[in-house]
Amino acid sequence: MVPGLPHIPFARAEAARQAGDLRWILAHEGQINMNPEYELGVLELIEDQDPEHELEGSAEFVERVEARGDRPEPGR
DSSP: OOTTSOOOOHHHHHHHHHHTOHHHHHHHGGGSOOOHHHHHHHHHHHHHHOGGGHHHHHHHHHHHHHHHTOOOOTTO
């Protein structure tokens, strides 16, 4: 999570992932406390929706998540 930005409830973020709303997820990623399963789902959306830029987009997403260092423990 990015300090200073309002937190988005995980249920709302999960609904966006289930709906395949990659644009919304990427626009709000700093406000979502993502667990590894959610991150994997986002990477799958990138693969499905933007295969031409999959490697670049996935690498950029992972770098941003790791830079924030906000990964919760699995199951949280």
